Amino acid sequence: MAAMATQTDSRLVPASGHAPSSWGLGDGQAIPWEYAPAPEARDLVTLKDRYGLFVNGRFVPASDGGTFATVDPATEEQLAVVARATTADVDRAVRAARRAQSRSWGRLSGKERAKYLFRIARILQERSREFAVLESMDSGKPIKESRDVDVPLAAAHFWYYAGWADKLEYAFPGRVARPLGVAAQIIPWNFPLLMLSWKIAPALAAGNTVVLKPASTTPLSALLFAEVCQEADLPPGVVNIVTGPGEIGMAMVTHPGIDKVAFTGSTEIGKRIAQGVAGTDKALTLELGGKAANIVFDDAPLDQAVEGIVNGIYFNQGEVCCAGSRLLAQESIVEPLIDKLKDRLATIRVGDPLDKNTDVGAINSKAQLDKITELVASGVAEGAELYQPACDLPDRGFFFRPTLFTNVAQSHRIAREEIFGPVLSVLTFRTPDEAVEKANNTVYGLSAGIWTDKGSRILEMVGRMRAGVVWANTFNRFDPTSPFGGYKESGFGREGGLHGLLAYVRLEDR
Amino acid sequence: MATRGRPPASAGRDGTSRAAAARAGAVAAEAAPARLEVRKTYKLYIGGAFPRTESGRSYVISSADGAPLANACRASRKDLREAVRAARKAFPGWAAKTAMNRGQVLYRVAELMEGRREQFATEVSQAEGLAPAAARDAVGRAIDRWVWYAGWADKIGQVLGSSNPVAAPYFNFTIPEPTGVVGVVAPETSSLLGLISRLAPPLVTGNTVVVLASERRPLPAVTLAEVLATSDVPGGVVNILTGRRSELVPVLAGHADVDALDTWGVPDNLRVATEELAAEDIKRLLRRPTKTVEARFDWLDDAAAERPEWIAAFLEMKTVWHPIGA
Structure with a gap:
């Protein structure tokens, strides 16, 4: 039996048991060793049968008693039943928030607000494993990502913005920052x-x-x-x-008691939300879709680039708005790059999100899996060349193989539309100008990657x-200190850093 | 060209009082003037040139007391699309100028305005019905405000940019960049000072602009175009259209190659429709607060009308991660 170490070199132990061609065992040949399960314990999480809405500090059922179920996407089993809010519940929540803003939170000194936020950051750290397991169960993301990325970063956001709460007068020179x-x-x-942490931490600070x-x-x-807030x-x-459901979100957006709307999600819904605040004074920030180009020049360190490409598109099953979903490779290195990439794909382990060695977990929902499947089918139909490593998927749950398309044209849907899945489209370029042209040829503008050894070229491409x-x-x-957000139809406003704080204040004259 | 009962040539063009204008008119009725004035044709300003509207339409511009002043072009949606094309074409060059150069180019606009102070004062006085002294004050303030904004060109990056202390071995920094093509619906009431207060903020950082001038008081805007055309501001960086708001605002708001919109001068009855159209391609909006009555805003108040936030509204923040070490 293989070692149960939690740190396993991902290149050595493919979950699929199929060897990369570079190992010289022959295509699709079984690897002559086993890979042992390394499941994270679920008993840290105590699921309730029913969850209420959290309004005015208490958990309450929906006003009409409505509920809906949330499932584990890796098993399709129901995890819990959750209250389905009504517009009356939204109204109660907005009123509670207004009362708290005018009577308690808005009157507290910055120092006191800071201490609450530090407390929350500490509790998140203390209960980090519980949050990581629950997050992976409910979302399908690999435990190594929820444990090492999501939860620590969430705590770090509260930590960072806690310190701003009592230093607002230094944040915006010549201006007084007031809450919205x-x-x-x-x-x-x-x-x-x-x-949640990107939204709540700066708002409360x-x-x-x-x-x-x-x-x-x-x-x-x-x-x-x-x-945690109660604690x-x-x-x-x-x-x-x-x-x-989404209608409740729209009821929040259009509620007259709201001063600020912050949305992260699809560009399509983002447009509806922007229309929902039309004609009002509500402040708005939108963090929407993306179709990022990951540009690899011929002088890039290829092995390092391969890791970056894999992290760019297969991290969190590719369900990332800033995912590097378009690989732009300089023509002279396309072949070795694709070969290396295919080898690397063979070692990616797809499976149980709670297994500590899983690289790609479950797709979040059936609807999302259907969308990915449909777009991948369009790629094949439009003439792109599909590559998927030979890997076995679990019998149940919503899973999708890491997917690579070559021979992709700019006009293909898989090169234009946000797939939000583990699907990489490879395009090529000859000159830096062509790379720029192709990278920017999209309605989106959230992120980009540049791989080259030349510093001055990096800054020019930037x-x-x-x-x-x-x-x-x-x-x-x-x-948390680094502003994040998009150009063009990827939205406006920034989250993180000082710029993220700006999204939650009104600036007045001193 | 159809005559539209314009006032006598000398009236209202040299800042003379209405009584003086009436006297001059009486004289003109009796005998031909010693010299016939050459009247100005007010045209659009697109791509550095002064075309008439392709639609061949015009509308009468009257002074505050109702006397006809001139015919202005009634721009069409095609004119507007041409203006957006010109602005898009000019964007890379304007954005790529060094900040200091852009600041100097804009400062020169103030120099040229200074030379035309009297002309501006006359036009503003006629357009807004201001007493000559008040009009001169507004023009002086407009020039000073232009200088104030021009000076931001090479400072805004330091005020709004940042280097970010990330918890990993990366040099991480954030820099502001211009958004692109900005549509400016200029204030309806304040024909020059209001216009300049809205035009300068997007311009100074490298955006290019399509302006819808005040509908009823567009003449100072056209004269500003003449200043811009003889300055070092490249053609297409500023494009100025005159015409009907109800006709042009929806086209501007719905144009997919306009990246951002200053809706300050959008009439209240068009407000919701304008913002809904702008949402279709996630335009950045700088909106007049609903409680602020356009006609009552005090553009003479420097504290209220000189705001770095209005520059920031047309900037995108770009964050860069660069590894340190290996």
Whole structure:
């Protein structure tokens, strides 16, 4: 039996048991050793049968008693039943938030607000494993990612913004920063707790109160976060969590008691939300879709680039708005790069999200799996060349093989539309100008990657990318101090850093 | 060209009082003037040139007291699309100028405006019905405001940019970049000072602009175009259209190659429709607060009308991750 070590070199032990061709065993040949399961313990998480809405510091059922189920996408089994909020519940939550803003939270000194946020950060750290397991169960993401990325970064966001709460007068020179009031925040299912922290931490630091709606397929970590708010003795109404379908989100957006709307999700819904605030004074920030180019020049360190490409598109099953879904490879290195990439793909382990060695977990929902399947079929139909490593998928659950398309044309749907799945489209270029042209030829502009050994070329390409985040010789890095957000139809406003704080304040004259 | 009962040539063009204008008119009725004035044709400003509207339409511009002043072009949606094309074409060059150069080019616009102070004052006085002294004050303030914004060109990056102390071995920094083509619906009431207060903020960082001038008071905007045309601001960087708001605002808001919109001058009855159209391609919006009555905003108030936030509204923040070490 193979070692049970939690740190396993991903190149050595393919889950699929099929060897990469470079190993010289012959295509599709079984690897002569076994790979032992390394499941993370689930008993840290105590699931309730039913979860209520978190309004004014208490868990309450929906006003009409409605509920919906949330399932584990890896097993298709029901995890819990969650309250389905009504517009009356939204109204109650907004009123609670307004009361808290005007009576408690808005009157607290920055120092006191800071201490609450530090408390929350500490509790998230203390209960990190519990959050990681729950997040992986509800979303399908690999435990190594929820454990090493989502949860630590979420805690770090609260930590970072906690320190701003009592230093607002230094944040915006010549201006007084005042809270906007009550924020309606709607977050997606790909990074449920992390997106919650990106939304709630800066809002609270600036003195706002919030009504937050998690995605309907991933409500559980937000509801566990509500328990953290109780544990931190956060005043009632400062954070309110309502769960339900998209219509409830729109009811939040159009509620007259809202001062600020923050949305992360698809560009399509983002447009509807922007229309929902038309003609009002509500502040708006949108973090929407992407179709990032990951540009590899001929002088790039190829092995390092391969790791970056894999991290760029297969991280979190590719369900990442800033995923590097278009690989732009310089023509002279396309062949060795694709060969290396295919070898690397053979070692990617797809399977149980709670297995510590899993690289690619479950797709978040049946609907998303169907969308990925449909777009991949369009790629084949439009003439691109499909490559998927030989790997076995679990019998149940929503899984999709890491997928690579070569011979992709700019006009193909797989080169234009956001797939939000583990699907990479490879395009090529000859000159830097052509790379720029192709990279920017999209309605999106969230992120880009540049791989080259030449520093001056990096900085030149940085300047020519119409994208909000540019990673040089790396990809998919995030940090609470680092502003994140898009150009063009990838949205506007930034999250993270000082710029993320700006999205939650009104600036007045001194 | 059809005559439209214009006031006598000398009236209202040299800042003379209405009584003086009436006297001059009386004289003109009796005898031909010693010299016939050459009237100005007010045209559009697109791509550095002064075309008439392709539609061949015009509308009468009257002074605040109702006397006809001139015919202005009634721009069509095709004119507007031409203006957007010109702005898009000019964007890479304008954005690529060094910040200091852009600041100097804009400062020169103020120099040229200074030379035309009297002309601007006359036009503003006629358009807004201001007493000559008040009109001169507004023009002086407009020139000073232009200088204030021009000076931001090489400073805004340091004020709004940042280097970010990430918890990993990366040099991480954030820089502002211009959004692209910005549509500016200029204030309806303040024909020059209001216009300049909206035009300068997007311009100074490298955006290119399509302006819809005040509908009823567009003449100072056309004169500003003449200043811009003789300055070092490249053609296409600023494009100025005159015409009907109800006809042009929806085209501007719905144009997919316009990246951002300053809706300050959008009439209240068009507000919701404009913002809904702009949402179709996630345009950045700088909106007049609903409680702020356009006609009552005090553009003379420097604290209220000189705001770096209005520059920031038309900037994108780009964050860069560069590895340190290996």
